[in-house]
Amino acid sequence: MGHTTSNSPLASSRPLSSCPGSPPSPHIHASPLSSCHGFPRIPPPLRLQPWFPPHPSASSPRAARGARPAEGRLRSAGGARGGMSGELGARRRLLEERVRPFPDFPCPGVLFRDITPLLKDPIAFRTVVDLLEAHLKARYPQIDFIAGLDSRGFLFGPVLAQRLGIGCVLIRKKGKLPGPTESVSYALEYGQAELEIQSDAVEPGEKVVLIDDLLATGGTMCAACELMKKLKAEVLECAVVIELKSLKGAEKLKPFPVYSLLQYD
Numbered sequence: 001m002g003h004t005t006s007n008s009p010l011a012s013s014r015p016l017s018s019c020p021g022s023p024p025s026p027h028i029h030a031s032p033l034s035s036c037h038g039f040p041r042i043p044p045p046l047r048l049q050p051w052f053p054p055h056p057s058a059s060s061p062r063a064a065r066g067a068r069p070a071e072g073r074l075r076s077a078g079g080a081r082g083g084m085s086g087e088l089g090a091r092r093r094l095l096e097e098r099v100r101p102f103p104d105f106p107c108p109g110v111l112f113r114d115i116t117p118l119l120k121d122p123i124a125f126r127t128v129v130d131l132l133e134a135h136l137k138a139r140y141p142q143i144d145f146i147a148g149l150d151s152r153g154f155l156f157g158p159v160l161a162q163r164l165g166i167g168c169v170l171i172r173k174k175g176k177l178p179g180p181t182e183s184v185s186y187a188l189e190y191g192q193a194e195l196e197i198q199s200d201a202v203e204p205g206e207k208v209v210l211i212d213d214l215l216a217t218g219g220t221m222c223a224a225c226e227l228m229k230k231l232k233a234e235v236l237e238c239a240v241v242i243e244l245k246s247l248k249g250a251e252k253l254k255p256f257p258v259y260s261l262l263q264y265d
């Protein structure tokens with residue numbers, strides 16, 4: 001299901017950081033699911049059999065009003081992108097269908113990968129956490145902390161840490177954390193940004209997995225790795241739900257391994 005990156009293919013997306021005054025990218029392409037007018041269409045829930053009992057909230061009236069959870073039997077469907085087939089392929093397709101592409105957001109030339117439908121569907125969200133949990137348990141038996149990146153990394157970090165029975169530390173944008181902090185500034189295409197961590201968040205030698213929703217140019221994740229370096233912690237892996245391969249973030253992050261559940265060009 002997931003993907004551990006060593007190298008990335010050709011560029012075709014524009015990073016969010018290139019917004020101010022930048023011309024539209026000639027490489028941007030809208031997904032067939034997307035619509036030029038308003039909200040891109042999200043396909044109806046798959047008819048899949050849950051491989052675990054759905055949370056009670058999945059059948060609540062409130063859940064039913066929103067993006068309904070996928071239900072029915074998981075079948076071997078074969079041939080998902082990346083050579084995935086069967087149940088893993090079906091899970092992956094479910095996730096893909098819950099990521100909504102928005103062309104030209106937040107500015108012309110950016111194809112924004114919107115995870116709000118994924119968060120709204122309890123089965124899809126749970127699938128993300130299940131898959132990340134299974135990967136991390138299999139690959140890294142000893143993790144001391146999950147570190148969530150501000151802000152969408154916070155949607156996954158604490159939940160994942162709970163599953164693993166460990167704590168979650170926060171890497172935040174400048175000026176949000178009290179007490180002594182370490183900070184790292186990183187270049188955006190236009191200007192600078194800064195990430196911070198509390199100086200006592202992790203101890204030297206502790207093993208940390210960084211988590212964010214999405215890897216684009218890798219600038220944000222790279223700054224987070226720098227913060228860990230400042231605290232002398234060991235970064236085991238940079239894990240993301242979505243990797244925009246064409247922006248080559250994984251190359252920028254070397255030698256730190258990158259793991260992603262969904263990859264887009």
Ligand SMILES: O=P(O)(O)OC[C@H]1O[C@H](OP(=O)(O)OP(=O)(O)O)[C@H](O)[C@@H]1O
Binds near residue numbers: 016213216218219220
């Ligand atoms: O790989 P990069 O080019 O650095 O881009 C990836 C980052 O961009 C997005 O965050 P954003 O800065 O938009 O902040 P948000 O999570 O608070 O929306 C995303 O959640 C990643 O953190």
Ligand SMILES: Nc1ncnc2[nH]cnc12
Binds near residue numbers: 244
């Ligand atoms: N294309 C994109 N979609 C969603 N979040 C992003 N962060 C950076 N690039 C992004």
